[in-house]
Amino acid sequence: MKSESIHDSSNEYNYRNIEVVRRDNVITVALNRPDKLNGVDMVMFDELIDISRRLKRDRQLRAVILTGNGDNFSSGLDFSAMMANKRFAAQLLVKVWPGSANRAQQVSANWRALSIPVIAVIEGYCWGAGLQIALGADFRICSPNANLSIMESKMGLTSDMAGSLGLREVMAKDQAMRISMCATQLDAARALELGLITEIHDTPMQAADDLCQELALKSPDVTAAIKHIYTRYWTAPAWKLLAYETYSQIRIMLGQNFKQAQKGLRNKTAASFKSRQKYW
Structure with missing residues (x-):
């Protein structure tokens, strides 16, 4: 067994x-x-x-x-x-x-x-x-x-x-x-x-x-972005990696889970995250 x-x-x-x-x-x-x-x-x-x-x-x-x-x-x-x-x-x-x-x-x-x-x-x-x-x-x-x-x-x-x-x-x-x-x-x-x-x-x-x-305990949007940054662009030219980093950060900051993360930090409590954003 x-x-x-x-x-x-x-x-x-x-x-x-x-x-x-x-x-x-x-x-x-x-x-x-x-x-x-x-x-x-x-x-x-x-x-x-x-x-x-x-x-x-x-x-x-x-x-x-x-x-x-x-x-x-x-x-x-x-x-x-x-x-x-x-x-x-x-x-x-x-x-x-x-x-x-x-x-x-x-x-x-x-x-x-x-x-x-x-x-x-x-x-x-x-x-x-x-x-x-x-x-x-x-x-x-x-x-x-x-x-x-x-x-x-x-x-x-x-x-x-x-x-x-x-x-x-x-x-x-x-x-x-x-x-x-x-x-x-x-x-x-x-x-x-x-x-x-x-x-x-x-x-x-x-x-x-x-x-x-x-x-x-972490935002599912952040986890998704990090996975794709490393999986898709680990061996890519630097400009592609830099571009995707910026794109990901903007998308994260526009999403509901970023607001939840900030709320948790302010209240010193665990964030209550929503489902992962659709575009990931």
């Missing part, structure tokens, strides 16, 4: 290979094939894409927690399930245009597009496709027993699920290339040293909950 269970709540979402549970304004999305070490199959691809798109439209949400049921985040792609149908590979890789995200890439890239923080809680194996999904999160909190690897080169492939977007932001290029080329397995301590993960915690789900509570 996992050291910490997914939050108890009625499951309002009907999925087969992921479990989605809402508690207040936090959603937990758990990969739910524990008997297969949460190996990613075609159903899971489609369900992760569907839930990420649904959550993008929910302006009341404050955070998403990504995890895996059982003792592991994910051992990677379920090759036996994916090879059962020769059309699956084409369905995953086809694109509308070269710069768009295909189905394989959306399970990582879609989390980056949300206007709320996404926290990956990682225990046990986080290999291949599993790590690609986790790299779409903004924070990765691991248990001490976590084992992480960009495993694709071992299978004669390159990683192609958009995890490189997150990887280039958190690791030095030479280190990222090395662990990708060599399919290096990293324990939690080494992953933290390289910048691949955010934190090691004996009870990572509790640490994620604590972070969600801390984030809930």
Whole structure:
């Protein structure tokens, strides 16, 4: 059994290979094939894409927690399930245009597009496709027993699920290339040293909950703006970053949540924030 269970709540979402549970304004999305070490199959691809798109439209949400049921985040792609149908590979890789995200890439890239923080809680194996999904999160909190690897080169492939977007932001290029080329397995301590993960915690789900509570005290408009500043413009030319900073600040100051933040400061009380502004 996992050291910490997914939050108890009625499951309002009907999925087969992921479990989605809402508690207040936090959603937990758990990969739910524990008997297969949460190996990613075609159903899971489609369900992760569907839930990420649904959550993008929910302006009341404050955070998403990504995890895996059982003792592991994910051992990677379920090759036996994916090879059962020769059309699956084409369905995953086809694109509308070269710069768009295909189905394989959306399970990582879609989390980056949300206007709320996404926290990956990682225990046990986080290999291949599993790590690609986790790299779409903004924070990765691991248990001490976590084992992480960009495993694709071992299978004669390159990683192609958009995890490189997150990887280039958190690791030095030479280190990222090395662990990708060599399919290096990293324990939690080494992953933290390289910048691949955010934190090691004996009870990572509790640490994620604590972070969600801390984030809930801040304006959702500010949180959204900061996420997009860093996600969209981290590697952009300086003028784009500066322009978006100014744009974001003006939009924040014109919104209701800025007034609520100022009211809370004046009264020395917690601010009562409204839903996130529509434009984020």
